[in-house]
Amino acid sequence: MKFRVIVHIWRFYMEGFASMTLGRTLWMIIIIKLIIMFGILKIVFFPRYLQGTHEEKSQAVSTQLTDRAH
Secondary structure, three states, rough: HHHHHHHHHHHHHHHHHHHHHHHHHHHHHHHHHHHHHHHHHHHHHOOOOOOOOHHHHHHHHHHHHHHOOO
């Protein structure tokens, strides 16, 4: 019973996406924007602070936690 529901939902969406014309273009724009937001912006605005040895990483985390506590 549960499997039939999943199959019906799957067919519903596949038929809908297959008959799209403008929708495909819109989905491609959405996917490109997500790639830009999560890929490129992450690299630019969120650099990796935890690089180095284990002691350097633990020191950086310790410093951040104590600075935020005050």
